[in-house]
Amino acid sequence: MIDLRSDTVTRPTPAMRAAMADAEVGDDVYAEDPTVRALEERVAGMFGGRHTGLFTPTGVMANQIAVRLSVPPGEELVLDADAHIVAHEDGAAAWHGGIQTRTTLSPRGLLRPEDVASLLRVGDTYTVGTRAVAVEQTHNRGGGAVYPLAQLQAIRDLTTAAGVALHCDGARIWHAHVATGTAFAEYGALFDTLSVCLSKGLGAPAGSVVLLPEDRMPEARRMRHRMGGAMRQAGILAAGGLYALDHHVERLAEDHGHARMIADRLGEEGLDVVAPETNLVLVRLPEPRPDAATVVARCREAGVLVSGFGPRLVRMVTHLDADASSCAKAAEVVAGACA
Template identity: 85%
Template sequence: MIDLRSDTVTRPTPAMRAAMADAEVGDDVYAEDPTVRALEERVAELFGGRHVGLFTPTGVMANQIAVRMSVGPGEELVLDADAHIVAHEDGAAAWHGGVQTRTALSPRGLLEPADVARLLRRGDPYTVGTRAVAVEQTHNRGGGSVYPLEQLAAIRELTSAADVVLHCDGARIWHAHVATGTPLAAYGELFDTLSVCLSKGLGAPAGSVVLLPGDRMPEARRMRHRMGGAMRQAGILAAGGLYALDRHIDRLAEDHAHAALVADRLTEAGLDVAAPETNVVLVLLPEPRPEAAEVAARCRESGVLVSAFGPRLIRLVTHMDVDASACAKAAEVVAVSAV
């Protein structure tokens, strides 16, 4: 099967597996796993050293720890209406933290500074106050869209003036870095908290790192424990992340090229395709074409896996486990299946 449902489906390379098998480990609940600590320090250093890192088993947990460090029960988080935190985390902010969300519909999922200015509320005895703003870089439901640095800087200026925390769900921030050349440290300078994922484009089997101010780390570690995310000899997983950071960031440009190839082939076939900025390709299926679920089922029968991302929306995500020829074949199958 050619699997383009997500970049989470990648498998560790033999060399990554060897690095994981050889990892030095300790008890991370006691903060004594040397490989976990090396990963946390490495990620913090990549983003400029303003933060300290905390390894978590999942990106959802990393996001939720960051949100709950800034937004208390009954307080407000502002973000895009299609953000992963509200669309794909099973209401975790409300369920676990009693967090209220206030959202805006944004072009390609990228919050406009004018919308942020409009949505920020100081709060009073009769009004919920905004405690944090979250942005997603790159934006999943926006088709892997990338926030320009100047747009983020404008949002940062607004949140700083309002004494509001700015969080980045950076699950695919590596893609933004490669696509634009923006240094990771420039992103680190902008945000109060970040989460970054190791198991999407970078190809590690599991894990994310949440970046926070150093004085919040004891509270964050306790929050991770409450959520069930405190692991023991987690260095075996962290070693996969370290291996990926050393070897799999620059190669993301290949995934971007493959996404462009898929988009071009589907456009040539007459489909409505959003031009990809990174590794996510969105295909809109207008009437009278079959609905997305039927197209996805037809593709599966022909050996290609894609995501039905809405009633009439197909998503394809390129990654390190599919080469150019596989992507070209997948585009051919989708084009035929969408008729």
């Protein structure tokens, strides 16, 4: 099977497995795992060194820790209506943090400064106040769309003026760096908190890092523990993340090229394809074309796995385990399934 459902389906390479097997470990609940600490320091340094890193088993947990540090229960988080925090985290902000979300529809999921300005509100006895804004780089449901740096800076200026925190769900921020050349430190300078994922695109088996102010670390570690994310000899997982940072970041350009190749091939068939900026390909299926469930089923029968991302929307994600020939074959299968 050629699996293009997500870039989370990758398996550790033999060299990554060797690095994990050789990892020096300790007890991370006591903050004594040297490989975990090396990963946390490495990621914090990559993004400019103004944050402290905390390793978490999942990206959802990283996001939830970050937003809860900025938004107390009963207060408000502003973000795009299709943001991962809203659409794909099982209501965790409300369930665990008692956080109210206020959303707006944005082009390809990228908040516009003027929309943010209209949504920010000051709390009082009768009004819920905005405590944080969250952006997603790159945007999953926006087809891997990349926020331009100037747009993020304008949002940062607004939130600073309003005394509101700015969080970045940077699960695929590695792709934004490769696509635009923007330095990680430039991104790090913009945000109060930032989460990055090691198992999307980079090919590690698990793990994310949340970047946060150093004085909030005791609170963040306690939140991680409370949510069941405090692991013991977690250096085995962290070693996979370190290997990925050393070997799998710049190669993301290959995945971006494969995504453009798939999009171009599907465009030749007259399909309505959202132009990919990174490694995600979205195909709209207006009538009389088959719906997404039919396309997904036809592709599976032909040996290709894709995702239904709505009743008439199909998503493909290129990644480390899908080479050029696999992606070319997948494009032919999807073209036929959409006929």
